[in-house]
Amino acid sequence: MSTKESILNKIQIVISNNFQTPEEAFAFFDNDKDGKLTKREISELLRKAEISGLIRGLVTTKLIEGYYKVGDGLVDWNEFKSASDEIKK
């Protein structure tokens, strides 16, 4: 149950259960409101998605690696959006 699909699915469930839009979810988890999600902020999202501590660190790293394109190690809104679009497919 720790496949990429089931994890993305859990994230999607958290977002759709708690927020009207992905924008809202992004703003919620962007604690310092700098328009980017740090590793710590993403980890918080995963905690809310009830992804266990052991794989959470791993997934956070994978998400960052998979979705940051500008190479700063942060996930900005566009990247988050394309990630959540991908989840919906």
Ligand SMILES: [Ca+2]
């Ligand atoms: Ca932030």
